[in-house]
Amino acid sequence: MNAAFIFGLLFALMLTGMPISISLGLTVLTFLFTMTQVPIESVGLKLFTGLDNFQIMAIPFFILAGTFLTRGGVARRMIAFTVSMVGHWPGGLGLAGVGACAMFAAVSGSSVATVVAIGSIIMPAMVDHGFPRRFGAGVIATSGALGILVPPSIILVLYGVSTNSSIGALFIAGIVPGVMLAVMLGTVTWFVARRNDYPRLPRASWAERFRAFRESFWGLALIAIVLGGIYGGIFTPTEAAAIAAVYAFVITVFVYRDLRIVDVPRVLLNAANLSAMLLYIITNAVLFSFLMTSEQIPQAMAAWIIDRQFGVWTFLLVVNIILLMAGNVMDPSSILLIMAPILFPLAMSLHIDPVHLGILMAVNMEVGLCHPPVGLNLYVASGIAKMGISELTVAVLPWLGTMLLFLVMVTYIPQISLWLPHLLGVR
Amino acid sequence: MLRILDRLEETLIATLIGGATLLIFVAVVHRFASGIPLLYPLMQRIDLSWAQELCIYMFVWMAKFGAAYGVRTGIHVGVDVLINNLEASIRRWVVLFGLLCGALFTFVIGTMGAKFVIALMATDQVSPDLELPSWIVYACIPLGSYLMCFRFLQVSWSFIRTGALPHHDPSQVEGIPPAHDAFHPEGVVR
Numbered sequence: 001m002n003a004a005f006i007f008g009l010l011f012a013l014m015l016t017g018m019p020i021s022i023s024l025g026l027t028v029l030t031f032l033f034t035m036t037q038v039p040i041e042s043v044g045l046k047l048f049t050g051l052d053n054f055q056i057m058a059i060p061f062f063i064l065a066g067t068f069l070t071r072g073g074v075a076r077r078m079i080a081f082t083v084s085m086v087g088h089w090p091g092g093l094g095l096a097g098v099g100a101c102a103m104f105a106a107v108s109g110s111s112v113a114t115v116v117a118i119g120s121i122i123m124p125a126m127v128d129h130g131f132p133r134r135f136g137a138g139v140i141a142t143s144g145a146l147g148i149l150v151p152p153s154i155i156l157v158l159y160g161v162s163t164n165s166s167i168g169a170l171f172i173a174g175i176v177p178g179v180m181l182a183v184m185l186g187t188v189t190w191f192v193a194r195r196n197d198y199p200r201l202p203r204a205s206w207a208e209r210f211r212a213f214r215e216s217f218w219g220l221a222l223i224a225i226v227l228g229g230i231y232g233g234i235f236t237p238t239e240a241a242a243i244a245a246v247y248a249f250v251i252t253v254f255v256y257r258d259l260r261i262v263d264v265p266r267v268l269l270n271a272a273n274l275s276a277m278l279l280y281i282i283t284n285a286v287l288f289s290f291l292m293t294s295e296q297i298p299q300a301m302a303a304w305i306i307d308r309q310f311g312v313w314t315f316l317l318v319v320n321i322i323l324l325m326a327g328n329v330m331d332p333s334s335i336l337l338i339m340a341p342i343l344f345p346l347a348m349s350l351h352i353d354p355v356h357l358g359i360l361m362a363v364n365m366e367v368g369l370c371h372p373p374v375g376l377n378l379y380v381a382s383g384i385a386k387m388g389i390s391e392l393t394v395a396v397l398p399w400l401g402t403m404l405l406f407l408v409m410v411t412y413i414p415q416i417s418l419w420l421p422h423l424l425g426v427r
Numbered sequence: 428m429l430r431i432l433d434r435l436e437e438t439l440i441a442t443l444i445g446g447a448t449l450l451i452f453v454a455v456v457h458r459f460a461s462g463i464p465l466l467y468p469l470m471q472r473i474d475l476s477w478a479q480e481l482c483i484y485m486f487v488w489m490a491k492f493g494a495a496y497g498v499r500t501g502i503h504v505g506v507d508v509l510i511n512n513l514e515a516s517i518r519r520w521v522v523l524f525g526l527l528c529g530a531l532f533t534f535v536i537g538t539m540g541a542k543f544v545i546a547l548m549a550t551d552q553v554s555p556d557l558e559l560p561s562w563i564v565y566a567c568i569p570l571g572s573y574l575m576c577f578r579f580l581q582v583s584w585s586f587i588r589t590g591a592l593p594h595h596d597p598s599q600v601e602g603i604p605p606a607h608d609a610f611h612p613e614g615v616v617r
Contacts, residue, residue: 052483269437272444
């Protein structure tokens with residue numbers, strides 16, 4: 001009864017279009033005021049203590065690093081490198097786009113940043129070389145989604161924080177699925193390009209490839225710093241994120257000179273704006289999950305599931321359906337912050353590995369980013385490609401289908417996510 | 428007057444995020460330098476154990492004031508699938524309802540926070556590492572929430588007058604080169 005009231009109110013408030021953070025907070029306040037004796041003052045304190053966690057601070061740091069890196073130079077050199085490697089294959093520029101997205105995803109934690117950084121450079125180039133717009137936009141909108149699977153990933157940090165799982169293990173676990181998905185998207189690109197006889201570029205010599213590699217080296221080194229640093233136990237994910245932010249500042253301002261020092265305050269402001277929005281959702285989601293726990297809702301659901309003897313198979317199917325549906329109305333961070341605290345105890349009662357659940361949720365979020373009505377990647381890509389959303393929705397279908405196939409694989413083959421962390425012994 | 432408040436808000440959050448980044452960077456460098464025997468005596472004299480705590484406080488402050496700034500820039504995302512399909516006259520009321528709920532929520536939170544802070548002022552409770560008086564640390568809740576409430580009212584007012592809402596466009600990144608500056612590999616073979 002209480003659960004129905006809480007969710008009913010939450011949905012009603014959300015549908016009015018008010019910020020998700022506000023609807024979460026108002027739901028909690030209304031419920032506490034009208035139906036319980038929980039001291040309301042504890043809520044004010046929760047708004048502070050909800051953020052009182054050093055792990056959460058990885059999010060603003062990664063956002064800041066991403067905001068610096070989105071300024072052209074790093075992305076352009078990564079594209080030059082992938083073009084020199086695969087440009088002569090069918091659909092060369094498209095393949096190079098997939099590769100560059102995967103690389104950029106490995107330095108940035110966000111999907112939209114990846115689409116913007118890679119897309120705004122490679123889209124015009126593809127159009128100039130006679131590729132149809134829908135091909136380029138389809139490749140970029142979907143490959144950009146790699147941003148939240150390939151570590152570092154803001155979504156995985158959010159999952160780690162809200163379920164108390166190891167962020168390091170989640171990052172390591174994201175590598176294999178990320179590379180696999182990149183290869184699958186690349187394969188589709190290759191097939192589509194070969195069938196339609198899209199243009200190829202001349203083969204680059206090894207000397208040119210080496211030069212392109214050397215030029216993109218500063219960006220690629222960041223991957224080694226973040227992952228190597230976390231895995232080697234040299235620093236915590238949050239410290240790695242802070243190092244990444246300082247490093248990104250140094251290479252964009254002093255090495256590649258994409259940004260003048262006077263523009264830095266604006267970058268800081270943009271990053272602060274985005275981080276504060278996410279942190280605000282987090283505080284309110286913490287309130288909401290506090291309410292869930294005090295009303296024992298996940299526990300009741302877990303008991304119900306065990307009672308019905310749902311297998312892991314059915315449970316994961318239901319989880320996927322719920323998440324895909326949620327992906328139709330909400331942005332990934334909000335879905336994750338609302339759903340993870342609910343799904344996590346259920347998954348634990350079925351002995352599902354927390355890391356597996358995290359990767360599965362991240363892949364679901366990726367799919368949600370690539371289809372209407374709220375797929376942010378689509379909107380950003382449509383802005384870059386100057387195409388309508390409905391046209392772009394059709395354009396992404398081959399790649400979106402591949403992503404759904406990949407989702408099924410990740411769901412039912414836990415080894416895809418767990419093999420590498422187990423091999424390296426990361427917990 | 429309002430312009431000064433806007434600038435103050437922007438400067439505060441940009442400084443906080445930049446400062447926190449530098450702080451953690453310095454703390455990590457310091458830890459490394461302490462591991463080098465030659466530098467150890469020098470480093471030992473500097474105590475940075477409070478860095479994590481300060482970083483958290485800076486980010487909580489940034490989050491509270493940044494959220495208020497976010498109302499002004501329209502970055503707080505909501506579910507707009509339904510309301511965008513409503514008739515314009517109804518949509519207007521629903522949007523206004525949403526904005527006023529935002530103002531109500533932030534006002535309630537601000538008031539609760541203010542009561543809490545005033546209660547803390549009477550005590551001499553301090554934070555664990557920095558030993559700052561707790562009420563100063565927690566003051567961000569009432570200040571940030573009241574500011575956010577003010578921003579919601581501001582946006583509602585301009586929505587009533589002009590019918591326009593602030594809108595955040597994620598594809599607009601400053602410094603991204605326009606198309607002509609894009610990447611151009613030479614020569615194409617069919």
